[in-house]
Amino acid sequence: MALSACVPQDPISKLEHQPTMVLETAMEFVSSQLQEPLKPFPLVSTAKFTEMNKTIVSEVECAAVTPPAAGELEKGDRLSAVVSGVLEPASGAKKLRKMLLETNELIVCPGVYDGLSARTAMELGFNAMYMTGAGTTASRIGQPDLAIAQLHEMRENAEMIANLDPFGPPLIADMDTGYGGPIMVARTVEQYIRAGVAGAHLEDQVLTKRCGHLSGKQVVPKDEYISRIRAAHAARARLRSDFVLIARTDALQSLGYDECIARLREAREVGADVGLLEGFTSKEQAAQAVKDLAPWPLLLNSVENGKSPVITVDEAHKMGFRIMIFSFATLAPAYVAIRETLTRLKNEGIVGTPKHITPVKLFEVCGLEHSMTVDRDAGGKSFVSGV
Numbered sequence: 001m002a003l004s005a006c007v008p009q010d011p012i013s014k015l016e017h018q019p020t021m022v023l024e025t026a027m028e029f030v031s032s033q034l035q036e037p038l039k040p041f042p043l044v045s046t047a048k049f050t051e052m053n054k055t056i057v058s059e060v061e062c063a064a065v066t067p068p069a070a071g072e073l074e075k076g077d078r079l080s081a082v083v084s085g086v087l088e089p090a091s092g093a094k095k096l097r098k099m100l101l102e103t104n105e106l107i108v109c110p111g112v113y114d115g116l117s118a119r120t121a122m123e124l125g126f127n128a129m130y131m132t133g134a135g136t137t138a139s140r141i142g143q144p145d146l147a148i149a150q151l152h153e154m155r156e157n158a159e160m161i162a163n164l165d166p167f168g169p170p171l172i173a174d175m176d177t178g179y180g181g182p183i184m185v186a187r188t189v190e191q192y193i194r195a196g197v198a199g200a201h202l203e204d205q206v207l208t209k210r211c212g213h214l215s216g217k218q219v220v221p222k223d224e225y226i227s228r229i230r231a232a233h234a235a236r237a238r239l240r241s242d243f244v245l246i247a248r249t250d251a252l253q254s255l256g257y258d259e260c261i262a263r264l265r266e267a268r269e270v271g272a273d274v275g276l277l278e279g280f281t282s283k284e285q286a287a288q289a290v291k292d293l294a295p296w297p298l299l300l301n302s303v304e305n306g307k308s309p310v311i312t313v314d315e316a317h318k319m320g321f322r323i324m325i326f327s328f329a330t331l332a333p334a335y336v337a338i339r340e341t342l343t344r345l346k347n348e349g350i351v352g353t354p355k356h357i358t359p360v361k362l363f364e365v366c367g368l369e370h371s372m373t374v375d376r377d378a379g380g381k382s383f384v385s386g387v
Contacts (some may be wrong), residue, residue, distance in 0.1 A: 078103040079127040092162055092170030092198030093242035096128065099170075100244070100273075100297060106317040109172055110329040113139045117330040118161045119365050122168055128198075130325040131158050133174030134211055138331060145211035151179045151188055159195035164367075170198030172246070172325065177209055178202055182231035189235040189243065199244030201276050201299070202232050204251060204263060212250055212278040213306030219251045222259075226266050233271030246299055246323075247272035252279050253307075261292050274299050274323065280308045283315065290320040297322035304328065360387060 079099055099107055109128045112118040113135025121129050134145035136157045141149060154174065162171040173192060178185030185202065192200055203209070204225035206218045219225070229247055236243040247267035249260045264275040276299040280286040286308075290298050300321045304310055306328075316324050344352050360368070372383045 079105050079107060080125070091242060092196055093193070093244060096170040096172070096198040096244050097242045097273075099127070100322060106313060106321060107323045108313055109323065109325045111135060111325060111327040111331065112161060112329075113331055114157070115160060115164065116362075116366065117334070118164055118171075119367070120330070122165060123365055126169055128169045128323075129161070129171050130327065131161055131171055131173040131197075132325075132327045132331065133176055134327060135331040136174070145214075147176065147207065147209045151184075151191065155188075155191045155195055158192065158197050162196035162198070171196070172244070172323070173197045173200045175200035175202050177205055177207055178228050178232065180207070182227050185228045185231040186235035189232045189245075190239060193236060193239050193241045193243050197243070199246055199273070201246035201248040202228055203248040203278070204228070209250075212248075212301065213303045213308070215253070215307075217250050217253050219249070219254060222263055222266065225249070225263060226270055229267045229272050230270045237271075244273045245271065246274040246276050248276035248278055250278045252277060252281070257285065257289075261289065264293060264296075268293075268296055273297070276301060279306075283309055283311055283319075286311060286316075286321075287319045294320065299323040299325065302326050304332075363387075 096107075099105070107128050108126065109130035110121045110126055111130050111132040112121055113132055117135075118129055131154075133149065133154065136154060137143050137145050137149040140153055140157060143149070154176070158171065158173040162173075175188060175192065178188050180188075189200075203212075204219045204222075206220055210217060229245070232245050236245060247264055249263045249267075251260050251263060260277050264272075264277065268275065274297045275293055277286075277289050278301060280289070280300075286300065298321050300311065300316050300323070302308075302311060302316075302324060303326075311319075313324060341351055341353075344350065368387070372387070375382050
């Protein structure tokens with residue numbers, strides 16, 4: 001049967017106050033992890049909202065989207081089919097949510113931090129991307145990941161990356177602590193949604209937070225953390241967005257595994273779509289978290305040379321993770337390459353750029369052909385003689 005992508009014609013007022021939303025889908029190859037009641041949105045198929053023992057069923061008109069049968073696609077192709085199957089410029093959030101609902105695949109997101117790293121990920125055909133907070137802080141303001149970059153820097157960078165290609169992959173972004181109390185968290189979610197961000201993770205560290213793979217992390221009390229998640233859920237519900245809310249906890253380092261599971265379970269109850277337990281100390285612990293929180297989708301943050309063991313994409317898929325982000329995938333190699341190049345320049349007087357990396361090649365990665373087509377189709381003459 002087909003998945004129906006629907007939006008209620010008559011908005012249900014005060015939706016943000018209803019955490020007991022049930023998302024149903026008539027899709028046969030929907031992930032078994034998502035067949036249990038979910039909290040967030042009435043934007044796919046039939047939405048039921050329970051209020052004071054009264055059930056409201058929204059009658060909607062649906063545009064049917066029929067995905068390929070599960071057996072018709074090779075492993076890894078189903079995510080590409082979801083992205084390419086949306087024929088109009090849809091929101092990144094809708095694409096990401098469809099990936100979670102319509103496939104059982106692991107969504108692999110390279111960490112990107114600027115336009116060129118994002119364009120490179122797109123050139124290689126990744127189905128989703130992750131805007132790293134550490135990379136944003138380092139590249140935009142040259143500072144360590146210590147809560148120095150705030151909403152303005154993070155949203156502006158995310159907006160640029162998310163809008164490079166309206167038909168491109170969805171972007172998950174770091175949202176840190178939400179940059180304040182519930183009011184500020186709501187404002188942050190609203191701005192991320194308007195910026196075109198598909199989803200973001202919201203954590204329980206104190207406002208003077210630090211990178212999740214540093215020592216000395218401190219977290220807020222559970223009630224304060226849950227108020228952040230509740231505010232985020234209410235904000236995206238007010239905007240009737242498919243925005244994927246990812247609840248992250250950094251409590252493992254100071255409060256232990258059981259407290260992390262308790263926090264994530266409560267975050268799930270108040271509306272979070274996906275969970276993220278930061279800083280696993282072993283592969284066994286990572287696998288156990290998937291089991292303890294099943295069938296809720298979990299995200300795995302891979303930081304090589306960080307606090308956690310290296311877990312490969314295949315291992316994460318077998319464990320049951322649904323999203324995997326690689327926060328330093330482009331930032332760390334960029335530093336190595338830049339440093340080696342500048343060392344060569346300082347010592348030998350040359351940069352040593354490979355012959356095939358020309359200015360034209362770099363501009364092609366950044367959309368040169370599209371820009372030239374826009375000019376030509378509009379009757380422009382700027383590129384008649386090429387570049």
